[in-house]
Amino acid sequence: xxxxxxxxxxxxxxxxxxxxxxxxxxxxxxxxxxxxxxxxxxxxxxxxxxxxxxxxxxxxxxxxxxxxxxxxxxxxxxxxxxxxxxxxxxxxxxxxxxxxxxxxxxxxxxxxxxxxxxxxxxxxxxxxxxxxxxxxxxxxxxxxxxxx
Numbered sequence: 001x002x003x004x005x006x007x008x009x010x011x012x013x014x015x016x017x018x019x020x021x022x023x024x025x026x027x028x029x030x031x032x033x034x035x036x037x038x039x040x041x042x043x044x045x046x047x048x049x050x051x052x053x054x055x056x057x058x059x060x061x062x063x064x065x066x067x068x069x070x071x072x073x074x075x076x077x078x079x080x081x082x083x084x085x086x087x088x089x090x091x092x093x094x095x096x097x098x099x100x101x102x103x104x105x106x107x108x109x110x111x112x113x114x115x116x117x118x119x120x121x122x123x124x125x126x127x128x129x130x131x132x133x134x135x136x137x138x139x140x141x142x143x144x145x146x147x148x
Contacts, residue, residue, distance in 0.1 A: 019101050022085075022086070022141070022142050022145045023086055024061055025138045025141045025142045026085060026086035026142050027086070027140055029082055029135060029138050029139060029142065030079065030082050030086070030093045031082070032131055032134070032135055033075060033079050033082065033135075034079070037072065037075045037076070037079065037129075039053075040068050040071045040072050040075060041072065043064070043068050043077055044064075044069075044072070045070045046061060046067065050064040050068075051069075051120075051121055052076075052121045052123045052124065053067075053071075053116065053124065055065055055116075055119040055120055055124065056119055056120030056121040056124065057120065058125070067100055073145045076103070077101065078102075078105055079103075081098050081101045081102050081105070082102070082142075084098045085098055085099075085102060085142055086141075099143060102139055102142065102143055103143060104137050105135075105139055106140055106143070109133070109135045109136035109139065110132075110136050111120045112128075112132045112135070113129055113132040113136065116129040116132060117129055138147075
């Protein structure tokens with residue numbers, strides 16, 4: 001027989017990803033993703049200078065339009081996959097494909113965290129780095145849990 005230590009509910013920390021429900025983790029990720037979507041939209045319309053994205057290495061407006069367009073599409077795919085995983089949206093694809101997409105994003109977030117450490121713009125280095133790391137951890141939490 002396997003021994004399981006019971007933990008008093010007051011010992012559970014609400015911000016520890018291991019103690020969060022899948023749905024709570026997914027909601028936090030959706031919030032971060034919507035903020036990121038708004039950030040990329042604000043760069044695209046010129047509210048935020050485009051040197052505050054892509055590591056501060058964009059050379060011109062045309063390059064920014066292409067890369068921010070890609071960012072918006074990728075961010076939208078992430079949001080749709082998260083909504084499906086949290087069972088807030090039904091998709092006509094198997095859950096294993098949703099999981100595959102989300103594992104892909106875990107890898108992207110880990111690589112993006114490393115890349116953000118070397119960004120030229122301080123906004124990316126000091127704000128995007130922790131956000132991508134938190135996103136990778138929470139997404140791993142969502143994927144490693146059985147259905148609730």
